[in-house]
Amino acid sequence: MLEFRWAEGHYERLPVLAQDLVEHGIKVLVAPGGAPVAFAAKSATQTIPIVFEMGGDPVALGVVDNLARPPGNVTGISSLSVDVSRKRLEFLRNVVRNASAFTVIVNPTSPTARSQLRSLNEAAENLGVALQVSSVSRQEEFEPIFASVPGGTTKGIVFTSDPYFANRSQLLAELALRYAVPAITQSRDFVLGGGLLSYGGDFTQSHLQAGIYTGEVLKGKSPKDLPVQLVTKVELFINAKTAGILGLTVPPSLLSGADTVIE
DSSP states (O other), rough: OOOOOOOOGGGHHHHHHHHHHHHTTOOOOEEOOOOHHHHHHHHHOSSSSEEEEEESSSTTTTTTTSSSOOOOOEEEEEETTTTHHHHHHHHHHSSSOSSSSSEEETTTTTHHHHHHHHHHHHHHHHHHHEEEEEOOOSGGGHHHHHSSSTSSOOOOOOOOOOOOHHHHHHHHHHHHHHOOEEEEEEEEHHHHHHHHHHEEEEEHHHEEEEHHHHHHHTTOOOOGGOOOEEEOOEEEEEEHHHHHHTTOOOOOOHHHHEEEOOO
């Protein structure tokens, strides 16, 4: 039997939800929602096996001390979504060629927010563009930011990697279309919903690997015997139809390197 708990993007609820699962006597605690979920799981138990799924560096963030042989009761899967935030800015700049400034949306409660902003600022300096950072931790804060872009100083929106944003891809795509804003997120669902660009880890693969590891633990393996897996595949999705609506031309080099182009 599976027990589910959903924080609806409110990270402050995670410790209580994790503790509730532990008290239900579960055999494995699966934490698939990024670093905040992994930390909540670790705080809830030091004995029940934990399988995490996240987009940052689990060693740098302190989730595990060793990838090859993780100590304690924790192992899991990590993708490159956090590490490629700067590439999102570069891709959007390649499409919006006349832009001198972009809006960056970050979740201030994310443990990776600071490192992503540092990487984005370095990329912005190299590209010769300015960044305007907007912090979002509530859903109602998205629309005013999208509404401010047309006619403003920034010419598009770059989202940092965060499950809170990925889980709201359809809403973000609707806002991007409503206000005619070029934007890029980590999730392919954003592009499938009508957004312009996405670049991030292949969540299909990371979900699959997390499921496989959960099965191995249920069969009796210890997390110590399951090395932390790094999903290195990163996918670029482009909505060429949306680019046409926005009056933008996607460079052929970008189109040829994309995993999926929606015409």
